[in-house]
Amino acid sequence: MNRAFHIGGLVWFAAVLAAGTFGWDPLICAGIGAAVFAALLLKGRLPLWTYSAAAAFCACMLSLAVYHALAVEPAARWEGTRRVRAVVTDRADYGSYARLSLTADREGMPAGLSGARIQVSAPAALAVAPGDVVEWELKLEVPEAERERLWADGFRFRGTVSGAPAVVGERPGGLRVALAEYRAGIRQNILHELPNEYGELLAALVTGRTEGLSPELRYDYSRAGISHLLAVSGLHLSVFVALIDALLAACFLSRRQRGIAEIAAVLFLMGLTGFSHSVVRAGVMLIVCRAALLCGRDSDTLNSLGFAVVLMLLCNPYAAFSTGLQLSYLATMGIAAASGPMAGWFSKRLCGVGGFTLEETRPKAYALLSMLSATLCAQLFTAPVLCWRFGQISLVSPLVNLIVAPAVPFALAGGLLCGFAGFLPVLAVPARFFGLVGGVSVRAITETAQWWSRFRFAALPLRSDWLVLWMGACLLGGAVLAALRVKPAVRRQAAALSALALTAGAFSQSLAWGNTMEIALPENGSAVAVAYHGQGALIGVPDSLYEARNLRAFFRDHGVERIDLLAARREADLRSNPALLLLGEVPADAAFGLDGTYGFSAELFGCAGLAAEGRDAETLRLEAGNLRIVKEFTQSPQEADLLVNAKNELVAAPGVAVKTNDRYFGSVVVTLRIP
Incomplete structure (x- = not known):
């Protein structure tokens, strides 16, 4: 302590x-x-x-x-519509739209805006790239619901587009721009050798940029419990440092020289991945450990972890709201604090000897138990955050992590070497070989994840806020009891109290909510999905493949195998690629366009009604849970309790409060209580 x-x-x-x-x-x-x-x-x-x-x-x-x-x-006083001169420092494409990172110019801008970072969502067709200097009229705001997450990523504002930007300058040689261009170059080098989905995945593993991955792949990795591989963290740094160490050792450099070079390499990889919170945490810890070795001192993992977190939160306190940092911090703490005792407990129960004895007599068996213990501890400590952010906890994670563990270092090493070797034409053949090694490894990992994720028992959905709080309280209480080394009788009493609290919470939840219907509004989309006890309906069709995949994940997660009714804005929309992708996985029993009808009225699920009036209707009404929900395809005001406008934004009438959640399926999910 x-x-x-x-x-x-x-x-x-x-x-x-x-x-x-x-x-x-x-x-x-x-x-x-x-x-x-x-x-x-x-x-x-x-x-x-x-x-x-x-x-x-x-x-x-x-x-x-x-x-x-x-x-x-x-910065707060500059909210509103402003003319901003800024440098585009990063760009991520998500199907029909792109997310840009801007840094306001330090010259000619007021003090509150000078150097401020702004996150902007814009059409994917917009012709701007990292390094472009733009002048843009933006509506700057800090949404209350996203304030902490926005500040956690270092942004001061979220910008809403008002017209097209004017590119007014050349590409400056700033550090962020240079790193973004180099990161894009590594991705292109990998995709040049592996121009398929496995190349996209390998590039994501190496650079941490996952916007090109399909929601299905994310879903499979999440259910299999290996989604942590998609976030650059300590594992990636360890492989990178091991490669650097092997290369420098072959050059006959001393241990001290290798240590200094490895610290520089860690700093480079931190910048290459965009200084994400998880990799910065791992990088600071690794630098502390290497510095301790150079000074002839031992380092303590938990103290190094604490030092890294304090340093990061000094620079940006709101980094604590970053999901990546939360998962990285809790997983590392769980492994450092509990994996050793758990491995000893397994050794005594399964092999009949203590952990130290087993390590000396049967090192391979102890290594296997240590890997299992590390996986269990990481999953146990991160369970509340995983449920809060992703809505499920994987039950097969320990087994799947053990199965894919041998392939992970080959995937990371192959991807890193392929990405770096691709910059030198003389290394074209080695780059192709490294890409092949990485691609084969990634394919093995992916097929394993897909096979296990098909089982219904692979993951347990947990999205209730009270249940997540209960899990967090149990974890905190268990850690305190373990640290105090209380008697077994006290532990049994604590377990009984936690079970009683779980039962009471479940009973209260059923009384408060009972029968519910969920409605998904994809971000930057146009469709509205409805799910109720394994039945589904869709208003409009997805605009992009990304939206279609998110809707497919929503339906699949709610047990919907067929859509009861699909009402599209136009008959031709049903033949678009995003619609065909969705309907290929979740067929519709009845699908039509509003331009082919003169209004309609239908009963949904025996408890709701859907209707439209007139020919070429631009408005649909959904009556459910004593509320009138209106989906508007044009920007026209409508009388409703809940209005979903043309931008798929939810607008509630005064006095109307509903439960919403924007953490899953790239959508705002509305929960309605059905009498």
């Missing part, structure tokens, strides 16, 4: 999450933390972790107050 940086990092992380979620005043909280720290100093002779926790809480709140004063508040 006396790991000062570990305890400090844990408290710092939790304090930022609590302050952002509940709206605490950081200055008041800093004063409270300072008072507690002073009281602890006056009392004296207390465990080191108590001082570390109090100091971390006080420092966290002070840093949060400073961050607000220097970064957030100066």
